[in-house]
Amino acid sequence: xxxxxxxxxxxxxxxxxxxxxxxxxxxxxxxxxxxxxxxxxxxxxxxxxxxxxxxxxxxxxxxxxxxxxxxxxxxxxxxxxxxxxxxxxxxxxxxxxxxxxxxxxxxxxxxxxxxxxxxxxxxxxxxxxxxxxxxxxxxxxxxxxxxxxxxxxxxxxxxxxxxxxxxxxxxxxxxxxxxxxxxxxxxxxxxxxxxxxxxxxxxxxxxxxxxxxxxxxxxxxxxxxxxxxxxxxxxxxxxxxxxxxxxxxxxxxxxxxxxxxxxxxxxxxxxxxx
Amino acid sequence: xxxxxxxxxxxxxxxxxxxxxxxxxxxxxxxxxxxxxxxxxxxxxxxxxxxxxxxxxxxxxxxxxxxxxxxxxxxxxxxxxxxxxxxxxxxxxxxxxxxxxxxxxxxxxxxxxxxxxxxxxxxxxxxxxxxxxxxxxxxxxxxxxxxxxxxxxxxxxxxxxxxxxxxxxxxxxxxxxxxxxxxxxxxxxxxxxxxxxxxxxxxxxxxxxxxxxxxxxxxxxxxxxxxxxxxxxxxxxxxxxxxxxxxxxxxxxxxxxxxxxxxxxxxxxxxxxxxxxxxxxxxxxxxxxxxxxxxxxxxxxxxxxxxxxxxxxxxxxxxxxxxxxxxxxxxxxxxxxxxxxxxxxxxxxxxxxxxxxxxxxxxxxxxxxxxxxxxxxxxxxxxxxxxxxxxxxxxxxxxxxxxxxxxxxxxxxxxxxxxxxxxxxxxxxxxxxxxxxxxxxxxxxxxxxxxxxxxxxxxxxxxxxxxxxxxx
Numbered sequence: 001x002x003x004x005x006x007x008x009x010x011x012x013x014x015x016x017x018x019x020x021x022x023x024x025x026x027x028x029x030x031x032x033x034x035x036x037x038x039x040x041x042x043x044x045x046x047x048x049x050x051x052x053x054x055x056x057x058x059x060x061x062x063x064x065x066x067x068x069x070x071x072x073x074x075x076x077x078x079x080x081x082x083x084x085x086x087x088x089x090x091x092x093x094x095x096x097x098x099x100x101x102x103x104x105x106x107x108x109x110x111x112x113x114x115x116x117x118x119x120x121x122x123x124x125x126x127x128x129x130x131x132x133x134x135x136x137x138x139x140x141x142x143x144x145x146x147x148x149x150x151x152x153x154x155x156x157x158x159x160x161x162x163x164x165x166x167x168x169x170x171x172x173x174x175x176x177x178x179x180x181x182x183x184x185x186x187x188x189x190x191x192x193x194x195x196x197x198x199x200x201x202x203x204x205x206x207x208x209x210x211x212x213x214x215x216x217x218x219x220x221x222x223x224x225x226x227x228x229x230x231x232x233x234x235x236x237x238x239x240x241x242x243x244x245x246x247x248x249x250x251x252x253x254x255x256x257x258x259x260x261x262x263x264x265x266x267x268x269x270x271x272x273x274x
Numbered sequence: 275x276x277x278x279x280x281x282x283x284x285x286x287x288x289x290x291x292x293x294x295x296x297x298x299x300x301x302x303x304x305x306x307x308x309x310x311x312x313x314x315x316x317x318x319x320x321x322x323x324x325x326x327x328x329x330x331x332x333x334x335x336x337x338x339x340x341x342x343x344x345x346x347x348x349x350x351x352x353x354x355x356x357x358x359x360x361x362x363x364x365x366x367x368x369x370x371x372x373x374x375x376x377x378x379x380x381x382x383x384x385x386x387x388x389x390x391x392x393x394x395x396x397x398x399x400x401x402x403x404x405x406x407x408x409x410x411x412x413x414x415x416x417x418x419x420x421x422x423x424x425x426x427x428x429x430x431x432x433x434x435x436x437x438x439x440x441x442x443x444x445x446x447x448x449x450x451x452x453x454x455x456x457x458x459x460x461x462x463x464x465x466x467x468x469x470x471x472x473x474x475x476x477x478x479x480x481x482x483x484x485x486x487x488x489x490x491x492x493x494x495x496x497x498x499x500x501x502x503x504x505x506x507x508x509x510x511x512x513x514x515x516x517x518x519x520x521x522x523x524x525x526x527x528x529x530x531x532x533x534x535x536x537x538x539x540x541x542x543x544x545x546x547x548x549x550x551x552x553x554x555x556x557x558x559x560x561x562x563x564x565x566x567x568x569x570x571x572x573x574x575x576x577x578x579x580x581x582x583x584x585x586x587x588x589x590x591x592x593x594x595x596x597x598x599x600x601x602x603x604x605x606x607x608x609x610x611x612x613x614x615x616x617x618x619x620x621x622x623x624x625x626x627x628x629x630x631x632x633x634x635x636x637x638x639x640x641x642x643x644x645x646x647x648x649x650x651x652x653x654x655x656x657x658x659x660x661x662x663x664x665x666x667x668x669x670x671x672x673x674x675x676x677x678x679x680x681x682x683x684x685x686x687x688x689x690x691x692x693x694x695x696x697x698x699x700x701x702x703x704x705x706x707x708x709x710x711x712x713x714x715x716x717x718x719x720x721x722x723x724x725x726x727x728x729x730x731x732x733x734x735x736x737x738x739x740x741x742x743x744x745x746x
Contacts, residue, residue, distance in 0.1 A: 122519055125526050129547035183696065190689045198682060203547045205488060205558045205673035207681065210324045210367070222317075228696050232720075 002120065005058065008051030009072070013106055015044035016079075020103050023096035034092055038083070041099065045079040048072065059120045064136035065127045067256075068118045071109040073137070077144025078102040081184070085148055085177065091169050094177055097151045131199035135192055142188035146224070146249050149181025153245035156238070175238060178245050179231060186224050193221055216255035223248040303378075304385040312379045319375065323366035326358065330488070336502070373480055380476045387469040397700065398462055403445040404452035405704050405716075413704075413716035415730040421713045421741045424451060428707055430740050438733065440703065453705040461698035461720060468691030474684040482677035494565050494592030494667045498534075501672055507555060508534040514562050514666040529668045531557050544670070558671040565667040566593045566617050566629075570606050571652075571659045578658065581605045594667045603634065609658060614639060619664050627664050631655060701726060703733075713741070 019040035022033050052072060056063040063069040082098045085091070110118075155162065156174040168174070196217070197207040208214060227244040230236035302308065327347060333340040347364065348355045362369055396402070410416050421427035428444070428451055435442055440455035487503045495513035500506075512530040519525050528545040533552040542550040549556040568591045570578040582591035582604050593602040598618045605612040612634040617627045629647050633640040645653055652659035699720040706714045715734065719726040 122523065122525055125524065125546040128526070131547075186696070187689065187693055190685075190692070194682060194685050194689070197685070199547075201675075201678055202549065203558075205549065205556050205671050205675070207675075207678055210320065210328075212324065215321065215324060225692070228692075232696060232699070 002058070005051050005054040005120075008047050008054060009110070012044045012047035012051060012075075013110060015040045015047060016075075016099070016103050016106055019044060020096070020099045023092060023099055037092075037096075037099075038086060041079055041082055045076060045083070048076050048079070052076070055120055059123070061123045061128070062133040062137070064133050064140070065123055066117065066121070068109060068113045070136050070140060071105060071113070073140040074143050074147075075102050075106045075109065077140050078105060078147050079144075081144045081148040081181065084184075085180070088180060089169075089173065089177055091173060091177065093166055093168055094152050094155060094174065097155055098148055101147055101151055126203060129199055129202060131195055131202055135195040135199050138188045138195055139192035142185040142192055143249075143252060145181045145185030145188065146245070146252065147181075149178045149185065149245040150249035152178040152181065153242035156242040157246070171238065175241065178242060182224055182227050182245060182248075186228060189221055189224060193217060213255060216251055220248055220251045220255065223251060300385060303381045304389050305382075306386070309379070309382050309386070312375055312382060316372070316375050316379065319366060319369075319372050322363070326363045326366065328367050329364045368484070376476050376480050380473060380480070383469050383473050383476070387466060387473070390465060390469075394462060394466065397456075397702070398459060401443065401454045401456065401702070403443050403454040403704075404447060404449075405706070407449075407706070407714065410704065410706070410714040410716040413718055415718065415726065416714075416716040417730075417734045417737075419713040419715065419734070419738050419741055421707060421711055422744055423711075424707050424709070426744065427711075427713060427741060428453075430744075431705060431707070431713065431737065434733070434737055434740060435703070450706050450708040453703075453707075455703040455705070456701065458698045458700050461694050462700035464691050464694030464696075464698070464720075466691070467687055467694065471684045471687030471691055474680060474687065478677040478680045478684065482680060483675075486673075486675040486677060488671060488673045488675075490560060491670045491672055492594055492667055493670065494594055495567070495665050497592060497667075501555070503672075503674065504555065506535065507553065509557060509670060509672065510534070511668050511670060514668045516666075527559060527562065529559055529562075529670075531670065533557060549673075554674055554676060556673045556675075558673060559668060560671040561669045562666050563669070564595045564598050564617075564619070565665045566595070566602075566615065567591075567663040567665055568593060568604055568615065569661045572609075573657055578606050578608055581607060592665075592667070601630075601632065606658065609656070611656060611658065613655070615662075616642075617662065617664060627662065629653065629662050631660075695720065699726070701729070713737070 019037050022037040022040060052063045052069070055069065059065075064073060078098060079102055082095050082102065085098065086095050152174050155168060156171060156178065159168050159171065159174065162168055169177075196214075200209065201207040223244055227241060227248070230244075231241060327350075329340075329343060333343055344355075347359075351358060358364060366372065410418075422430075431453065432442060435453075435455045438457070440457045441459070443454045445452045489502050491499050491501070491509055493499060493509065493511040495511065498508050498510040500508050510532040514527060514529045516524050517526045517528070526545055528543045530541060531544045531550050532539050532541040533550060533555070534540075535553050535555075540550065540552050542548075544550050544557055544559045546559055549558045551557075568580065568582075569589065570580055572578055577589045579587040579589060580591040581587050582593055583602065585591075587607065591604045593604060593615060595602060595616070599616055601614040601616045603612065603614050614632040614634055616630045619627045627647060627649065628644055630642045630644040631653075632642045647653050647662055649663045650661055652661050654660075701717065701719045703715065703717040705716075708714065715737070717726070717730050717733075
């Protein structure tokens with residue numbers, strides 16, 4: 001079973017690598033190669049899905065419980081965001097940058113997370129909850145869309161420098177794509193906050209505990225709320241919005257990697273580190 | 275004839291001042307900047323509270339628990355503890371200032387909501403259809419198109435806008451035919467839903483959350499305790515069951531728990547993520563620890579009453595240990611015997627334990643005697659047969675939090691309101707077909723929504739094309 005899962009995930013990684021290579025080296029100038037790149041991403045997504053399904057069947061639970069599984073699902077949502085973005089705008093350059101991000105996340109999952117933590121293990125009692133699965137699933141969807149927004153935000157901020165090497169879309173197109181990502185991710189993030197609160201209530205009898213992880217998640221949500229509010233009500237455009245889109249993802253990454261350690265080193269009250 | 279009282283001027287002056295003050299207050303609380311300042315202040319306040327342990331409100335009613343909590347704080351912060359306590363850093367989430375800020379936010383939201391109602395009513399119920407010509411050039415999205423004869427132009431425009439799901443209102447006058455078109459009406463309610471949800475959330479945090487309480491109940495197998503916060507509710511737990519995987523790793527902890535409330539017993543297996551909820555009180559499995567069931571019989575085989583710690587006499591004493599190897603006291607009043615007992619279970623030999631007993635006489639503890647006993651086998655001590663059965667106790671967390679449902683509901687309401695505002699913005703168009711064969715068109719969406727640019731441009735292109743071809 002583990003071999004089959006490894007096969008699926010290996011195929012997914014290879015197809016993704018091919019997708020990145022073709023989109024960077026060839027797709028920009030050749031429409032046929034552009035479709036090869038998209039096809040490779042499609043294969044990568046299907047193989048990733050196969051690996052996750054295999055993992056879920058083997059473990060007997062939705063593969064969203066461990067950090068490894070969560071990161072893999074985030075790769076899937078980044079690829080989904082890529083395909084949706086291609087459908088939305090047909091902009092290959094931004095898509096190529098998004099694929100690079102997906103490849104980096106996939107690389108972290110396969111090489112950065114210790115092999116022991118990658119193994120399928122029975123679900124610990126505390127994580128055996130439908131609300132956790134819903135929380136992690138909705139959060140992964142949000143992170144995929146926000147990843148797309150952050151990539152376009154970064155390209156927007158660096159477009160003067162990057163335009164020496166690549167033909168980037170106009171600032172307006174980048175801005176629109178960034179907004180598209182935030183608009184897509186915000187409802188998922190909101191649902192993730194709500195399902196997370198319900199899970200905490202079911203597990204610990206307290207829907208909000210003022211923990212660093214919760215506070216950082218709230219801060220991330222507020223950043224995107226500010227983004228939408230500033231855009232819609234105040235008419236903000238361009239650079240400040242791009243900065244907010246990147247800042248949101250930085251906060252999400254800090255939350256994933258360092259919230260627990262940060263809390264411990266600062267001597268904060270921590271109920272749980274997950 | 276109106277009679278003029280001598281105090282009339284003073285009265286009028288005072289009434290004028292009160293009205294002026296009222297208007298100033300209304301403007302102050304209706305200011306969006308106030309909302310931003312209050313949000314930031316509340317966020318900073320809450321953030322500060324995460325850096326210091328916050329004293330649980332329920333400790334106020336429990337002197338022993340409060341003393342324990344304070345001792346832990348002193349151990350952590352040393353001499354600074356008193357200073358921090360004086361500054362209120364351990365009670366930030368219950369501080370009057372925080373409640374003051376929350377009430378300010380509540381007022382701000384209420385005034386902002388009220389301020390928006392007349393405009394909302396106008397937009398949804400009685401929109402202004404006919405607009406002066408200057409209005410069409412003021413709006414950001416506007417266009418001017420040459421059109422065929424008036425009735426034909428009106429028909430073409432009606433068809434196009436109806437295809438795009440616009441609701442239309444026409445007015446005919448000397449200056450031509452005026453039109454108001456709008457769609458996504460539900461989007462106009464987004465802000466109202468958001469504001470009301472936020473109000474509900476703040477009301478919860480100010481008034482409902484302080485009603486919440488939580489308490490830990492430690493129960494040996496078969497023991498029953500009444501809740502401190504709700505003495506009419508009793509909780510009983512049976513023995514904890516630990517389901518293990520083949521490699522010995524725990525797969526699930528579960529304890530059958532019964533809650534007796536108003537004469538009705540409700541029983542359920544409680545495990546992590548699955549509390550038993552009765553009358554809004556949730557019983558959560560928090561932890562567990564080692565326990566020992568002890569019975570005593572005299573030489574004639576008669577069961578003797580025993581007292582565990584400061585408990586009440588019973589035919590069976592259940593000793594709850596912090597950890598294996600620690601001592602707990604048990605006494606047999608009829609024999610004037612007092613003992614301290616500890617045990618360590620023998621891993622791999624189910625039911626076998628090493629029991630250590632220390633006699634206590636007039637407050638002095640004697641030397642320990644350790645014996646290896648089989649569960650249930652008698653150990654004779656000064657003519658009394660003692661039996662020991664190792665078991666586990668459970669620690670349940672009883673939680674009452676009336677704010678949960680409303681907080682989640684208001685969070686969902688917030689989400690729905692925001693989604694409506696952001697994703698289904700109320701879009702409005704004004705048009706006028708002038709007698710000289712022009713169509714003036716202008717549009718706006720709630721907020722400056724990027725998508726409306728494209729929508730308006732597409733609409734103008736379609737209208738231009740169909741007008742040019744006479745609607746064909």
